[in-house]
Every structure is written in structure tokens, then in C-alpha cells.
Amino acid sequence: MSDVLYTGRKTEGxxxxxxxxxxxxxxxxxEMDGISINSAIVQRLARCLREERASEQ
Structure with a gap:
């Protein structure tokens, strides 16, 4: 389920x-997932982008 396009160590603020x-x-x-707010946002953005790419195909 992870998206390798968004798992690199290089980040930009x-x-x-x-x-x-x-x-x-x-x-x-x-908090419910035991992760940071930043991680929660990144996960949701990655999922949304993945779904958009899939719907374009």
C-alpha cells in the first residue's frame, strides 16, 4: 500500500x-494512529495522488 514515490528521505518544508x-x-x-500530524497529512496526500493517478489510467 505504500507509494515509493513519496517515501524518500529528502524532504522540503x-x-x-x-x-x-x-x-x-x-x-x-x-494521535489515534500514533503518528505525527505531518505524517498523517503526507499519508493522506499520497493516497489521494495515488487514487488520482489510478483514475486517469
Whole structure:
């Protein structure tokens, strides 16, 4: 299920502004999964991008 396109060690920082309620929901989900907020966001973005690529084929 992992996507090798997004698992490299090289990272780049980005400033992200989220609505408070969205941030709280992501934080809650991250805590339930035992991961950081950053990891939760990256996982969800990777899944979304993977699904979009699959639907384009």
C-alpha cells in the first residue's frame, strides 16, 4: 500500500495554513494512529495522488 514515490528521505518544508477544525481533526486522527500530524497529512496526500493517478489510467 505504500507509494515509493513519496517515501524518500529528502524532504522540503512548506508552510500550510489550515482551518482550526480541520487541524483538530487531523491531529485527532494522527494521535489515534500514533503518528505525527505531518505524517498523517503526507499519508493522506499520497493516497489521494495515488487514487488520482489510478483514475486517469
Amino acid at each position: 512548506v508552510m500550510l495554513r489550515l482551518p482550526e477544525r480541520m487541524k483538530a481533526e487531523i491531529k485527532r486522527m494522527a
